[in-house]
Amino acid sequence: MQKELFLGIVNTLSARYEYFQLRTDAACRISLSPLQKCMIVVRQLAYGGTADMFDEYLQVGESIGRERLKNFCQGVRETFRDTYMQKPTVADCQFLLDLHGRTHNFPGMLGSIDCMHWEWTNCPTAWRGQYTTGFKGTHPTIILEAIANQRLWIWHSYFGVVGSNNDLNVVQSSPLFNQQCKGYYLADGIYPSWPVVLNTIRCPTSRKMAYFTEKQEAARKDVERAFGSKMKVKESQTSSMKTLLDQATVLQASFIVRVYHTTMMNVFRHLLTCAKPKPIMHSNVI
Template sequence: MEREREAAAAAQVPRPIRRRTYVRREHDIAHQRLFNDYFAKKPRWGPTVFHRRFRMRRDLFLRIIQTLEALDEYFQYWEDGVGRSGLTSLQKCMFALRKLAYGTTTDMFDEYLHVGETTGRECLMNFCRGVAEAYSDIYLRRPAAEDFQALMHMHEMAHGFPGMLWSIDCMHWEWKNCPTAWRGQFTSAYKGSHPTMILETIADHRLWIWHAYFVVAGSNNDNNVLNSSNLLADQCRGPGPAIEFTANRRQYHMGYYLAYGIYPRWLVFVKTISYPIGDRRVLFAARQEAARKDVGDDECGSSSSTATPPVARGLPMGFNEVIARQTSMRSQQDHAQLMNDMIEDVWKRNHH
């Protein structure tokens, strides 16, 4: 009975009414200030400063805004029921770009752009979703046989490496807000005392990224990441295009990636030589390292590399065939033969 009386007495006590605080934001004035700073005919801060601050060229940013305006009504200008001006597409996209470039708190740019915390979070989410929807068919697609052919031709003409597909590398991204319980598996003594996540990427001569594999614990190395990624899955299972190239008058049926020393001695990797002995090996090491860093200019000429669409199969490739292709891909003997042929081929190309 006593507890019931206490509960009834507590229910009669009026609860405080918490009203939402209204902040008067002048969106039109903030838009005009932003326009005068970066987008006017004579802006206060020119294209060079814009590129340094936002990690993007100004004309590219404006093209993205036009695409998002046509794709999503969220980025179109509107007024509320009482006629107050809302945020423009320039303000919304600028907030998202600053958030991505600097990684600061959501209300960091409220004083300059007059974008609240909740609205800023919506801007960032819609911006990322809109960019992915608008450009995924171009920049997030899987390469076709025509792409492989163009890539091998470009790299052979630019660097003198027939059959080269891409350069492969891994990098560590510092995870500032890593939970304490996860710090051990995301920290590597080789990379310092801060937790990191590993990003595996492959890129071509134009710095076009064709593959990205992210969110691997920083305590791993490049070989561990390679074993868990799906980079070589198509070559093992057979749906990838058939690739042929000639090196030192020897025919090969599998493209390769330029890599550095930590990667395994597989047929799909052409690695540099750490301590080259002899003129041929010294030249090859210099050319390989320059090509891996995408140093060089495009040239014109014919290519000895070809890529054709995969042969249509009535049934999927069997388990034994997959194991056979994987064994061939990891053959150290074939890797040694490819390295010798590439050394001779690079030497002949530079010493006619």
């Protein structure tokens, strides 16, 4: 995590929530600083460590570590949700249409849609049946539905569906089509033949159909690359989510990973265009 991003989160949370401020207890002893409180949580997310990994260094037990993890995830979600997970505007939709028409030669394409399964190692035993499917291994999983563009911007994500469902069940419960731009999404063959979904042809029978299938599957790799950057580059963050016991905390921790992915894609895009990166987060967001 970049230094500017970390300090921006620390300053924002300490200005907004009393929990992350420097306080004194009943014995007039000074508690941990906002930097220490946020560092405990970030190291859990970054390295997949246990909640009591700072027990000897900062005298932080397991219960306090989990409590700070929950408060940190909740605070970041409430503070930066509108900034980093906002829905595309009219200008954004037009940008997506122009981008995919120019790069993939698919006029009217808004992005690629797909689902992936996040492994949940510490799923409660009573829930393992509904979170496990035979097609994705024997471990409980939680499904993430996402839409990504050619620049790996994930502008739609729907996380929390139990792992025993398939992509059809997820898209039927997803709020994707409540408010959408005029366009279509590239998908694999599991989705219905809707006007807003352009599926691939599984068994092309002509040269023209084979050419379309090749171009469609090549353009649909955008969402696969986005999933790869979330899982491989940030594998340590996702490994910490596997060890969480509370489903609500897993959902909030996944939001942290998505925010981190969005900020890193913004920085990477500015570096490619040789432009000065904009401030990742502002400390005066209240």
